Amino acid sequence: MNLSDNIIEISDLSFKREDRIIYNDINLKVPRGKVTAIMGPSGIGKTTLLRLIGGQLLPNSGKILFNDENIVTASRKSLFKMRRKMGMLFQSGALFTEMSVFDNVAFPIREHTKLPESIINKVVLMKLEAVGLRGAAQLFPAELSGGMARRAALARSIALDPELIMYDEPFAGQDPISMAVIVRLIRELNDALGLTSIVVSHDVEEVLSIADYVYIIANQTVIAQGTPQQLRQEKSEQVIQFMEGRPDGPVPFHFPHQDYKKEMCNNVD
Amino acid sequence: MLTKTLLSLGNSGINFITGAGRAGMLLLGALKPSGRGVKFFPLLVKQLYVVGVQSLVIIVIAGLFIGMVLSLQGYSLLVGFGAEQSLGQMVALSLLRELGPVVSALLFAGRAGSALTAEIGLMKATEQLSSLEMMAIDPMHQIIAPRFWAGLISLPLLSAIFSAFGILGGHLVGVDWLGVDTGAFWAIMQASVDWNQDIATGLLKSMVFAVVITWIALHKGYDAVPTSEGISKATTSTVVTASLAVLGLDFILTALMFS
Numbered sequence: 301m302n303l304s305d306n307i308i309e310i311s312d313l314s315f316k317r318e319d320r321i322i323y324n325d326i327n328l329k330v331p332r333g334k335v336t337a338i339m340g341p342s343g344i345g346k347t348t349l350l351r352l353i354g355g356q357l358l359p360n361s362g363k364i365l366f367n368d369e370n371i372v373t374a375s376r377k378s379l380f381k382m383r384r385k386m387g388m389l390f391q392s393g394a395l396f397t398e399m400s401v402f403d404n405v406a407f408p409i410r411e412h413t414k415l416p417e418s419i420i421n422k423v424v425l426m427k428l429e430a431v432g433l434r435g436a437a438q439l440f441p442a443e444l445s446g447g448m449a450r451r452a453a454l455a456r457s458i459a460l461d462p463e464l465i466m467y468d469e470p471f472a473g474q475d476p477i478s479m480a481v482i483v484r485l486i487r488e489l490n491d492a493l494g495l496t497s498i499v500v501s502h503d504v505e506e507v508l509s510i511a512d513y514v515y516i517i518a519n520q521t522v523i524a525q526g527t528p529q530q531l532r533q534e535k536s537e538q539v540i541q542f543m544e545g546r547p548d549g550p551v552p553f554h555f556p557h558q559d560y561k562k563e564m565c566n567n568v569d
Numbered sequence: 570m571l572t573k574t575l576l577s578l579g580n581s582g583i584n585f586i587t588g589a590g591r592a593g594m595l596l597l598g599a600l601k602p603s604g605r606g607v608k609f610f611p612l613l614v615k616q617l618y619v620v621g622v623q624s625l626v627i628i629v630i631a632g633l634f635i636g637m638v639l640s641l642q643g644y645s646l647l648v649g650f651g652a653e654q655s656l657g658q659m660v661a662l663s664l665l666r667e668l669g670p671v672v673s674a675l676l677f678a679g680r681a682g683s684a685l686t687a688e689i690g691l692m693k694a695t696e697q698l699s700s701l702e703m704m705a706i707d708p709m710h711q712i713i714a715p716r717f718w719a720g721l722i723s724l725p726l727l728s729a730i731f732s733a734f735g736i737l738g739g740h741l742v743g744v745d746w747l748g749v750d751t752g753a754f755w756a757i758m759q760a761s762v763d764w765n766q767d768i769a770t771g772l773l774k775s776m777v778f779a780v781v782i783t784w785i786a787l788h789k790g791y792d793a794v795p796t797s798e799g800i801s802k803a804t805t806s807t808v809v810t811a812s813l814a815v816l817g818l819d820f821i822l823t824a825l826m827f828s
Contacts, residue, residue, distance in 0.1 A: 354702075354703050380707070383703055383704070388700070388703040390699065390700055394695060394696035394697050394699065395697075396697060397697075407704075408704045408706070411608075412704075412705070453700075460704075
């Protein structure tokens with residue numbers, strides 16, 4: 301079967317939580333073998349988008365194709381089959397706290413394959429070596445630093461050699477060294493293992509340094525897209541405000557409320 | 570005003586039905602044969618240890634004390650009629666029919682039920698359940714089902730152990746301390762305790778309590794708001810709801826069995 305050039309194709313996707321619209325007819329494509337970044341201000345639903353792609357949430361309308369198969373209408377069985385080709389690095393790492401780092405990485409392999417322990421042992425050590433944590437194999441998540449926990453979780457998410465890996469805010473709360481390590485790992489793993497990566501983040505410089513293609517999301521839709529170079533040339537006020545981190549602009553500093561002067565005068569007896 | 574009241578009533582109704590639906594789906598998911606075969610067994614054994622074995626100490630100690638108190642109270646009542654020889658019968662029937670299943674269920678809700686809710690709530694808050702889903706592993710099979718079956722198996726056994734230690738406590742006080750004849754204590758107990766009427770009904774009660782407590786605990790954890798406040802509320806709610814459910818169901822079951 302010839303698969304399309306895009307591993308993910310999202311078309312006319314709308315999603316709302318109670319009465320709040322998160323996405324309104326959004327369209328987005330993730331090219332195979334590339335690092336695609338999804339950026340935007342906090343609270344606009346970037347993590348929600350990853351959960352929609354993973355089939356953990358269902359949209360109100362629209363299509364999400366993974367390898368040309370619609371995730372939205374897939375049965376639970378075929379959804380699980382598709383998820384075996386996906387990996388996801390959660391913001392918290394989401395390591396199983398009662399298992400060692402080794403067992404965390406071995407867990408998906410033990411669950412989904414019938415490989416003998418001797419082979420599993422080698423695969424796990426290879427994955428841990430790739431993220432620089434072979435020496436921490438017997439430590440427990442509580443004994444790891446934030447950066448190490450995220451790298452261990454990364455090793456677990458590539459344990460089954462997925463086609464797609466989704467990173468949810470991989471740089472959040474990391475010190476500069478850990479951040480540089482993770483930036484390098486995302487790019488190197490993508491190229492060495494032939495993966496496709498989706499990085500959701502609002503760390504502009506880190507993302508632009510590794511992404512092949514970038515989407516900027518705001519106001520429930522994609523407001524800009526292109527290569528990092530194209531986005532640096534973008535003239536839109538909203539994009540410039542986000543890229544340069546300006547406190548005020550099209551995205552207001554003040555949360556919408558009644559007129560300031562009027563409210564202050566009302567409180568004077 | 571009327572519209573607001575109606576709206577809030579309607580919302581509460583919808584929330585209740587949605588919650589009940591989710592709880593029902595969770596029970597179905599836990600009961601459904603998972604098809605995981607050999608992989609399910611180690612998970613079940615681990616949970617039997619966590620839910621059952623780790624509750625043993627509190628059950629044994631509580632059983633001993635309850636039996637001792639029953640014996641003291643029973644002796645002071647029976648001695649007035651010169652019927653203190655029937656102390657064994659009174660202690661055994663009270664424990665097997667009522668106190669064994671009910672008190673062990675209340676203790677189980679407080680120790681194991683609250684722990685289950687907190688554990689699953691925390692797994693939800695730390696995205697461990699989501700990560701299982703993303704690894705194409707159903708949390709129902711991996712997390713919920715082993716805990717459910719462990720609760721279902723553990724509580725009737727704990728209840729039996731509670732009653733056994735209660736009788737032992739009753740013997741310690743009645744026979745060894747207050748001087749009731751040991752032969753009469755055991756003989757009258759043996760003659761009056763009926764397998765169907767007393768032991769089987771007690772076991773049946775604790776099985777029903779086991780389903781209800783474990784179901785409530787798992788549902789509250791799985792449905793908890795994934796914040797520290799949400800988990801704390803869910804844990805409290807498990808203990809309160811499960812305890813009240815046990816007491817209410819005990820009345821209904823007793824009425825059905827003995828009336």
